[in-house]
Amino acid sequence: MKKKLLNIFMGCAIGMFALSAPAMAGDVCIDCHTKVSPGQVQDWKASVHSENDVTCSTCHGEKHTKAEDANLAQLPAESVCAECHEEQFDGFSHGKHNFGWTSLNAMPVTHVEPDELMEGGRGCGGCHNMGIKSEAQKKEQLDKGYRYQNNSCDECHTRHSFSKKEAQQPRACQQCHMGYDHPQWEMWSSSKHGERWFAKQNGALPESAVAPTCQTCHMPEGSHNNHTAWGFLGVRLPLPEDPQWAADRVVILKALGVLSPETGEPTARLDAVKAVDLCRLDQESWQKERDKMIKTCSQCHAASYAKTQLDMGDSMLQKADRLLAQSIETVAALYKDGIIKKPDAYSFAYPDFLFFMRTGGGDLKQATYIEQVLFQMYMKHRMRTYQAQFHVNPDYAYWYGWAMMTKDLVEIEDLAHTMRATHGK
Ligand code: HEC
Ligand code: HEC
Ligand code: HEC
Ligand code: HEC
Ligand code: HEC
Ligand code: HEC
Ligand code: HEC
Ligand code: HEC
Numbered sequence: 001m002k003k004k005l006l007n008i009f010m011g012c013a014i015g016m017f018a019l020s021a022p023a024m025a026g027d028v029c030i031d032c033h034t035k036v037s038p039g040q041v042q043d044w045k046a047s048v049h050s051e052n053d054v055t056c057s058t059c060h061g062e063k064h065t066k067a068e069d070a071n072l073a074q075l076p077a078e079s080v081c082a083e084c085h086e087e088q089f090d091g092f093s094h095g096k097h098n099f100g101w102t103s104l105n106a107m108p109v110t111h112v113e114p115d116e117l118m119e120g121g122r123g124c125g126g127c128h129n130m131g132i133k134s135e136a137q138k139k140e141q142l143d144k145g146y147r148y149q150n151n152s153c154d155e156c157h158t159r160h161s162f163s164k165k166e167a168q169q170p171r172a173c174q175q176c177h178m179g180y181d182h183p184q185w186e187m188w189s190s191s192k193h194g195e196r197w198f199a200k201q202n203g204a205l206p207e208s209a210v211a212p213t214c215q216t217c218h219m220p221e222g223s224h225n226n227h228t229a230w231g232f233l234g235v236r237l238p239l240p241e242d243p244q245w246a247a248d249r250v251v252i253l254k255a256l257g258v259l260s261p262e263t264g265e266p267t268a269r270l271d272a273v274k275a276v277d278l279c280r281l282d283q284e285s286w287q288k289e290r291d292k293m294i295k296t297c298s299q300c301h302a303a304s305y306a307k308t309q310l311d312m313g314d315s316m317l318q319k320a321d322r323l324l325a326q327s328i329e330t331v332a333a334l335y336k337d338g339i340i341k342k343p344d345a346y347s348f349a350y351p352d353f354l355f356f357m358r359t360g361g362g363d364l365k366q367a368t369y370i371e372q373v374l375f376q377m378y379m380k381h382r383m384r385t386y387q388a389q390f391h392v393n394p395d396y397a398y399w400y401g402w403a404m405m406t407k408d409l410v411e412i413e414d415l416a417h418t419m420r421a422t423h424g425k
Pocket of ligand 8 (some may be wrong): 192193196210211212216217269293294296297298299300301306311392
């Protein structure tokens with residue numbers, strides 16, 4: 001009897017629910033998800049969206065209504081956000097972040113390392129999930145059995161609170177801009193600029209004290225279009241005027257595989273590099289970014305002071321290139337003399353930086369130790385040498401950057417010497 005009453009009651013409740021469902025589909029989602037994933041609902045409730053009728057079904061559609069058909073839920077790409085946030089979408093789509101996924105996939109290494117570290121979204125793919133994916137890219141991901149990582153906006157405005165304030169925190173950049181080859185977080189947070197920001201955070205300095213964050217310098221005035229002059233690789237066309245620097249650059253461009261080590265002519269890879277805006281291709285576009293940056297610095301510094309600081313970054317890059325080019329040539333000579341054999345996947349018998357550490361994935365032979373030292377010199381230590389100059393960090397500039405490059409140089413020469421002495425023995 002009791003049970004029957006309950007059933008009648010339940011029936012009524014479901015009936016009422018069904019009636020109101022079309023108008024308030026969001027509530028169906030919320031009712032159930034309050035039970036199955038309460039944290040998500042709690043986070044959404046704290047968002048500006050929840051106050052503006054942007055509900056679960058606005059972004060995920062209405063096709064999935066029960067536990068068994070969760071795969072019918074749409075996982076929204078950036079285009080869904082664009083319907084209401086055109087300005088930010090537009091800025092983002094013209095910015096450097098939009099190339100994250102494509103530039104990752106342009107690297108030969110991506111196709112020989114474990115999928116978990118790419119489409120799976122840990123490793124390289126955990127950070128390069130920045131950028132609007134083409135239909136073909138989405139299909140490739142799905143074909144490999146991976147369904148998530150469809151949205152870039154939630155990398156800074158974490159779902160489901162989608163907060164502006166969170167994205168204004170320099171920590172919003174930390175997850176990706178840290179570590180091995182781009183420790184901007186570590187450099188900034190332990191620089192004078194970062195120290196000031198932390199002092200403001202804990203109230204030691206007043207709210208009005210000036211302290212530049214990543215966003216101050218890289219997303220000024222809420223811009224979603226982020227570019228720097230040198231970019232990540234620290235190379236630019238045309239080649240520098242200084243003859244030694246130009247010669248060193250040619251060596252580096254060969255190791256990047258964009259110039260043929262045999263003829264010195266551009267290879268097909270140069271087009272791939274151009275397509276993902278990997279480096280500025282003329283002095284003018286480089287200068288435009290530099291001038292913008294000096295303007296930002298001069299909110300708080302004399303423009304000439306800022307210019308001197310940034311010029312030092314450029315000249316440290318030049319000095320770093322000298323050391324790197326010497327080491328590339330040492331390893332290239334081992335290829336030339338047959339002491340290191342050309343892997344089948346390489347186009348040339350020459351070091352190839354775009355295979356990264358060459359951990360031996362697929363049928364690719366593992367790199368020799370000397371090549372890994374060379375890669376580390378390029379990717380870890382050369383990056384730090386000039387990135388630290390730009391991010392005003394004394395220790396990274398010297399001990400973690402420049403000093404380590406000189407150590408790599410000696411190690412590479414030593415290893416080459418031993419390899420030659422023991423070759424064929
Ligand atoms: C009756 C309960 C129920 C209702 C109603 C419901 N969901 Fe779900 N939903 C689930 C469960 C359970 C899962 C997790 C399935 C799993 O773990 O594989 C899920 C998963 C999801 C996912 C993740 C899909 C994926 O690929 O991982 C999304 C997004 C989602 N729901 C959104 C919604 C939206 C939007 C609505 C309303 C239109 C809704 N849900 C209604 C129970 C429900
Ligand atoms: C403003 C758009 C938006 C709204 C509103 C929204 N979501 Fe999402 N949701 C997303 C995005 C973006 C993702 C990530 C998609 C991806 O990774 O491919 C996501 C992912 C999910 C997932 C799968 C990932 C996981 O951690 O399980 C679930 C489940 C989910 N949402 C449930 C909900 C529920 C429930 C609501 C309502 C309380 C909701 N969403 C409201 C945008 C939204
Ligand atoms: C149906 C329209 C709609 C969609 C779709 C939508 N939003 Fe919003 N969003 C709003 C409205 C309305 C506001 C509040 C008013 C405003 O700030 O423009 C808002 C506010 C925001 C804010 C500012 C929050 C704050 O703390 O002030 C962010 C960030 C945001 N949305 C990101 C997103 C992202 C990312 C997506 C896609 C995953 C998305 N929105 C999808 C309508 C939408
Ligand atoms: C911790 C996050 C993270 C991981 C892991 C990561 N990257 Fe990156 N990657 C970045 C960031 C951030 C940048 C931009 C750095 C800069 O400009 O200083 C970048 C830059 C690049 C660039 C240059 C893009 C350009 O246009 O300048 C390529 C190519 C690249 N990464 C490939 C890879 C590959 C391949 C892997 C894995 C072997 C990988 N990344 C792992 C975050 C990451
Ligand atoms: C690299 C981090 C980052 C990414 C990625 C990002 N945003 Fe933002 N977004 C920010 C920052 C920082 C702000 C605050 C700007 C300011 O201070 O005015 C912001 C502000 C916003 C606002 C609030 C605007 C206002 O002033 O009310 C919206 C809406 C928004 N973003 C939408 C998006 C959408 C849509 C995407 C994806 C196309 C996106 N964002 C991707 C960092 C990011
Ligand atoms: C005071 C301004 C300032 C702050 C704060 C700042 N940067 Fe930079 N950043 C620069 C300058 C200057 C460059 C070099 C620009 C050039 O190439 O001329 C740069 C370059 C970069 C690059 C390209 C590679 C490199 O390092 O040279 C990335 C990526 C970057 N910054 C990210 C960040 C992140 C993330 C933060 C916060 C943790 C941050 N920056 C904080 C000024 C700043
Ligand atoms: C989810 C990871 C991720 C987050 C979070 C992130 N970035 Fe990035 N960022 C990247 C990747 C990946 C690239 C390289 C994109 C490419 O391949 O061109 C990049 C590139 C950049 C560049 C361009 C450097 C150049 O080549 O000129 C700047 C500047 C930058 N990010 C600033 C920021 C700032 C500021 C924040 C925080 C508000 C931020 N990023 C948050 C992953 C991230
Ligand atoms: C929002 C204000 C602000 C901006 C923008 C800013 N700075 Fe600073 N900077 C400061 C403050 C405050 C200090 C600490 C006082 C001082 O040394 O002038 C500082 C210190 C410095 C120092 C000395 C660091 C030390 O260890 O003594 C250098 C170098 C510097 N900034 C370079 C730059 C460059 C280059 C830019 C632009 C890329 C820049 N700053 C942008 C506020 C700013």
